[in-house]
Amino acid sequence: MAILLDVRKNARAHLQDAFDALKKLKEKRAGLTSALEATKKEMAAALERKKNEGGASGSARHPSSKTRGGRTKTPWHSPYHSFITSGGRRVVAGRDAKQNDELVAKHLADGDLFFHADIQGAPTVILKDGQKADGQEKKEAAQFAASYSSAWKVGASAVDVYAVKPSQVSKHAMGGYVGRGAFAIEGEREWFRQTPLALKIRVECDGLLVLPACHPKKMEKEIRLTIGSLPKEEAARTLSSRLSAKADEIASMLPGGKFSIGQ
Secondary structure (H helix, E strand, O other): OOOOOOOOOOHHHHHHHHHHHHHHHHHHHHHHHHHHHHHHHHHHHHHHHHHOOOOOOOOOOOOOEEOOOOOEEOOOOOOOEEEEOOOOOEEEEOOOHHHHHHHHHHHOOOOOEEEEEOOOOOOOEEEOOHHHOOHHHHHHHHHHHHHOOHHHHOOOOEEEEEEEOHHHEEOEEOOEEOOOOOOEEOOOOEEEEEEEOEEEEEEEOOEEEEEEOOOOOOOOOOEEEEEEEEEHHHHHHHHHHHHOOOHHHHHHHOOOOEEEEOO
16 A cells, blocks of 8 residues: 655654544544434334334234244234224224333334323323324324223223323433333323223124224224223123123223123
């Protein structure tokens, strides 16, 4: 490798030139590294959006698909309560504190909306791509969040629900780290006041389907569920005979509390 030297400069000056050139190379490398990381994040977000494109319904028993190698592939949303809004967007809700944390850590992405009932003992609910959703879709997500909260268990007919952007959700509060399944919320919230607790259930070809009652999809032989006096286990047995489905599977899809079963 040839090195060009300026005969007008002494050794110290040549060393300074070399040092300056090395510094510029390091700055360029840092810029390239930053750009590469940004590209990786954009690709990951695009992949997540593609994964979240769903059909027009949600179910408890999610059919598995086969990969090219013949292996079974389970949908990412299958462990959670889930449905598809009238606008075609996926809504997922945690079943317990562990899933609440998991949903935020793994599945809450830019462009989504985080929903939560304003009561202690409520699930994390995520409306994927929710910042582009219309008012009806948000209303559906809010009723889902209300219905699976502890409000049903205590017999409340309605509860306030709020929605925020992912950047407003954190595990860190001023007093320190918040507990398992809980989150600190900053900034303004979009409120859905006095959201009624109500669901509707039926069997579809791909399994049991539970939707918020305000969902405009009309399902044949759907059964409306509201707050009532029937214990959960008894409600599941009654629904089992009417839906020809297993009572324990139905019970796993219901919120805690007592029920009134519609005709």
